[in-house]
Amino acid sequence: MTETTPAPRRRGRPSRKQTAEAGPATRDRILDAAREEFSERGYDKTSIRGIAKAAGVDSALVHHYFGTKEQVFEAAIEVAFAPALNAPTAIADGPLDGVGERLTRFIFGVWENPTTRTPLLAIVRSAVNNEAAAAVFRRLVASQLLRRIAQQLDLPDAELRAELAAAQLVGAAMLRYVIKVEPLASADLEQIIRRLAPVVQGHLTNP
Incomplete structure (x- = not known):
């Protein structure tokens, strides 16, 4: 040389x-x-x-x-997922008997906004199709969203309550925005909130 x-x-x-x-x-x-x-x-x-x-x-x-690629994905989606991480604030901002409607309205507001919906769609589609991406998504949702919601509840089985409420909302959002099942995909948003909010309220606060 x-x-x-x-x-x-x-x-x-x-x-x-x-x-x-x-x-x-x-x-x-x-x-x-x-x-x-x-x-x-x-x-x-x-x-x-x-x-x-x-x-x-x-x-x-x-x-x-x-x-690694998995670490790049986690860093990328954490920023894209950031608007949904304000959900615990929606729970804290008001009386407990209205928490179901506030959380439902907040989550669907994130999905209805095209700016926040596009990256969320990318995250969900990746998580559905790839186990590595799904593991990153689960870790992010569990550590930064569900546990924070549970902390706001201060009720028995708070983490299970938060997970059940999230399952209700995520399932409905998947059908409406990702799979686009009718008539849910085209239903009026206020009608959806009126029907879902009491169920979410039950998961979060019922004895």
Whole structure:
């Protein structure tokens, strides 16, 4: 090797130049690209190489920031899932006897908004079709959503209550927005809330 020949870089590690150019903006660009890739291609067909290409960086830099594809997926969906994480606030903001309607209205409000619905659809479709993606989704929902809802209830079997309420709402949302089963898919939102809210209320607060 001559003095002018650069030392070979070990595979899987970013170069010094790439590391020097890296920063918060690069990390955010990778996350944006990852969300787009997962949304368009699903979990199985998305690759680290594809995310890197979309972000305009080397794949080694994606590994440098996030590690595995599963870890990239978790970081990407955590941001996309963030609006739904305000659900515990909907429970806390008012009397317990109206919690079912507040939670139902909040969750369906997230799904009705096209800005928040699009990434949610990508998350759910990936979780349905791939076990690794499903494991990430379960971990996120359990640790950041259901446990926080349970803490707001301060009732016996609070975690089970929260899970049953979530199952009711997620199931209805899946049928309406993902599978698009009629007449639920085209039903008036207020009618859905009127019918679901008492059931969710029962799961959360009934003896």
